[in-house]
Amino acid sequence: IGFIGGGLIFVRRDAVRGLTTAAVVWLTCAVGMAAGAGLWLLAVVVTAAHFLVVFAFTPLVARLPRSRYTQSRLRLTYLDGKGALRRVLAICTGRGFLVAELTMERHRDGHDPHVVSIWLVLQGSGEVQGLLTELVEVEGVRTVSSAEIEGSVP
Structure with a gap:
């Protein structure tokens, strides 16, 4: 699993791409392993937290002031x-x-x-x-x- 997620991370010049995608792959694997081990509540809570972060924080981040380095x-x-x-x-x-x-x-x-x-x-x-x-x-x-x-x- 680590190799699959790690293979999605690319570095070009000074920019890192694919880090979020790799994190989602690792999260999906963790949820699957938790569900497979019978920890359904943990799998559901982690999935709900993931969707909260993805859908609620994105509009919030858009409202934050830009960095002077942007x-x-x-x-x-x-x-x-x-x-x-x-x-x-x-x-x-x-x-x-x-x-x-x-x-x-x-x-x-x-x-x-x-x-x-x-x-x-x-x-x-x-x-x-x-x-x-x-x-x-x-x-x-x-x-x-x-x-x-x-x-x-x-």
């Missing part, structure tokens, strides 16, 4: 030559975010040659939705999207 990844497309990147970076830092990484890609495959796509990795505890709303209003910015990066707390 990273978010933004993708922006903007028109080059209008100062949009300068304003975007100023807004991000003005809202308390640290720009941890910036990747730029200029479109040269038949699209408008003045359109640039960038990926920003931001670190901070600010509100990302408010940041997105402000970035969409920047002159020259065409699109903005975001995703929180899992496993970003050191």
